[in-house]
Amino acid sequence: MRHILLLLFVFTSLARANAIGSQYQEQADAGDARAQYYLADTYFSSGDSQKAAQWAEKAARGGDVDAMALLSQIHFTQGDYVQAKALAQQANIAGSKRGAIMLARVLVNTQAGNTDYPKAIALLQTATEDLDSDSAVDAQSLLGLIYANGVGVARDDAKAAAWFKRSSSLSRTGYAEYWAGMLFQQGEKGFITPNKQKALYWLNLSCTEGFDTGCEEFDALSGE
Secondary structure, three states: OOOOOOOOOOOOOOOOHHHOOHHHHHHHHOOOHHHHHHHHHHHHHHOOHHHHHHHHHHHHHOOOHHHHHHHHHHHHHOOOHHHHHHHHHHHHHOOOHHHHHHHHHHHOOHHHOOOOHHHHHHHHHHHOOOOOOHHHHHHHHHHHHHHHHOOOOOOOHHHHHHHHHHHHHHOOOOHHHHHHHHHHHHOEOOOEOOOHHHHHHHHHHHHHOOOHHHHHHHHHHHOO
């Protein structure tokens, strides 16, 4: 089973190893904090968390608040929930939508301490308002997942589907439903318990929406 990177979130294609972040490298080397953040994010998307952290730390020191949120995400994926929460809180206070989403992710995960679903949902709803940002895509997907999961809030598949559809309309039709199906297939410690029926439900909806990979995963899981 393929490993699915969570957060927020993972809508970019993996870059080729010899070309990762080449469009940002010169400006990043020159000390441009925003270019350093984009370079860090590109490395993170490619699976190189070490280089991602190095550049994110430089960008954060240069004042880029989204880089602080990215550092939170890196710590989260490594299981360092204390540091992830601290960084997410700082980024959120500084006005980073990515920071708000990361804080929400921490607040719904029992591994990170006591959960706070109302606060998490409020943070995500605010983040969904910035439709010109990729953060809206991630926030809507996570809101959908919370309602589809039915832990901490009442399960509401209709509300979940509505959030997934809004997210997919900003990225690729059927992708958010596919993402949810894959998460329910493999689970996430502290947040999502693996559930084959839920996985099939959302993968089937992804397929119905026209996402071919959703159809492939639905067929594969149905045959198990």
